[in-house]
Amino acid sequence: MFNKEPKEIPVYVFMGFLGSGKTTFAVDTLVRQGFTESKPTLLLMCEDGEEEYDIKALEEENIHLEEIDESTLTSEKLIELGKKYNPENVIIEYNGMWELDKLFQIRVPKGWTVVQVISFVDATTFDVYVNNMKKIMMDQLRNADMIIFNRCNENTKTAEYRRSIRAVNRRAQVIFEDMDGKPIQNNDEVVLPYDLDKDTIELGEEDFGLFYIDAAEAPDKYVGKKIKFKAQAHRPSNYGDDAFVPGRFAMTCCADDIAFIGFKAYYSGAKTLQDRDWIIVEGTIDKEYYPEFQGEGPVIRVDSVSKTGPAADDLVYFNY
Numbered sequence: 515m516f517n518k519e520p521k522e523i524p525v526y527v528f529m530g531f532l533g534s535g536k537t538t539f540a541v542d543t544l545v546r547q548g549f550t551e552s553k554p555t556l557l558l559m560c561e562d563g564e565e566e567y568d569i570k571a572l573e574e575e576n577i578h579l580e581e582i583d584e585s586t587l588t589s590e591k592l593i594e595l596g597k598k599y600n601p602e603n604v605i606i607e608y609n610g611m612w613e614l615d616k617l618f619q620i621r622v623p624k625g626w627t628v629v630q631v632i633s634f635v636d637a638t639t640f641d642v643y644v645n646n647m648k649k650i651m652m653d654q655l656r657n658a659d660m661i662i663f664n665r666c667n668e669n670t671k672t673a674e675y676r677r678s679i680r681a682v683n684r685r686a687q688v689i690f691e692d693m694d695g696k697p698i699q700n701n702d703e704v705v706l707p708y709d710l711d712k713d714t715i716e717l718g719e720e721d722f723g724l725f726y727i728d729a730a731e732a733p734d735k736y737v738g739k740k741i742k743f744k745a746q747a748h749r750p751s752n753y754g755d756d757a758f759v760p761g762r763f764a765m766t767c768c769a770d771d772i773a774f775i776g777f778k779a780y781y782s783g784a785k786t787l788q789d790r791d792w793i794i795v796e797g798t799i800d801k802e803y804y805p806e807f808q809g810e811g812p813v814i815r816v817d818s819v820s821k822t823g824p825a826a827d828d829l830v831y832f833n834y
Contacts, residue, residue: 521625522625522627523601523604523626523627524603524604524627525606525626525629526628527608527617527630527631527632528605528606528607528608528634529632529633529654529658530610530633530635530636531611531647532561532611534610534634534635534636534664535634535662535664536634537565537566538565538695539632539634539662540557540567540607541565541567541568542695544572544577545572545575548575550575550603553576553602553603554576554599554602555576555577555604555605556577556580556595556603556604556605557572557578557607558580558582558604558607559579559580559607560584560606560607560608561609561611584609584612587612587617587620588620589622592620592622592623596623614654614657618657630660631657631658632658632662633658633662633686634664635663637664637667637670637690638665638670640663640675652682655679655682655686656682660686661683661686661687661688662689662690662691663689663691664691664695665691665692665693666692666693666698670690674832675690676688677727677832678832680727681723681726682773684730684804684811685809706724706728707720707721708725710736714739714741714742715739715740715741715742716741716743717742717743719744719825719827720830720831721830722743722761722764722830723762723764723775723831723832725743726761726775726777729811729812730811730812733810733811736801736812737799737800738798738800739799740796740799741795742795742796743794744793744822745760745762745776745792745793745795746760746762746790746792747760747788747789747790748776748789749785749787749789753778753784756780756781756784757779757780757784758778758779758784758787759777760777760779760793760795760814761777762775762776762829762830763828763829764831764832765829765832777811777814778813779813779814779816780816781819792821792823792824793821793822794821794822795816795818795819796817796818797815797816797817797818798815799815800814
């Protein structure tokens with residue numbers, strides 16, 4: 515007889531620091547909204563939050579709560595719990611202070627598949643955590659499929675936060691909620707520093723970061739347009755002789771978090787370029803599928819490349 519493939523068991527990971535709203539979201543989703551439809555569900559709680567679970571309410575929804583600490587987050591423990599409860603869903607409320615590598619590298623029971631990672635951020639403390647716990651915060655943001663900023667008020671810098679997220683994670687859905695947990699409509703008007711209606715979009719040296727964010731979010735409005743800009747060349751080892759990345763080093767969330775950003779470009783003379791060469795790129799914007807963020811994004815069909823001097827500022831930013 516043929517061995518049957520193990521049934522896929524979806525695993526949902528809730529990330530965030532203590533007080534970020536993980537438990538509140540879990541209670542609302544699992545109990546009040548009946549997300550699991552009373553199917554046997556294993557809820558792994560990795561820290562004691564400010565809000566406590568109502569065990570009776572969980573049991574009525576066929577949800578089994580287990581507390582684990584960093585020492586018991588092991589393959590053996592997860593396999594034991596999988597056999598004990600035979601869950602059809604798994605929810606992991608992950609401790610925001612633990613390294614994410616531990617979770618993503620651990621061997622899980624057969625069939626368990628992470629289908630969504632949601633990161634919760636208290637908007638009132640975001641800047642503090644970015645400044646003081648940068649690595650842990652950035653790991654959470656980079657690995658999330660959805661990022662929820664809660665406790666937003668009239669002073670929350672939604673546009674700035676959204677751009678910061680897009681700089682490190684282009685695929686994540688970003689949601690802002692007010693103090694009552696209601697979604698906030700994003701009415702931030704985007705005023706670009708370049709003219710999209712001109713025959714050729716000419717980026718100033720400082721405009722590349724804004725172009726990168728806007729084009730990644732809305733590639734369709736750029737497809738077919740001519741563009742000219744200054745950039746540095748980068749040739750990834752997995753690219754062929756006809757492709758490279760023209761881009762810039764950008765400051766993302768904080769002064770010490772610098773990343774090279776850019777879109778793939780097709781150019782017959784790509785193999786003649788050296789990493790970090792300063793160049794003027796002229797070409798036409800197209801789009802194609804990007805596996806790393808599970809959707810389409812801009813690419814550039816390059817007409818010409820010419821060497822040039824460095825930009826006045828080595829870095830670009832994401833401020834309008």
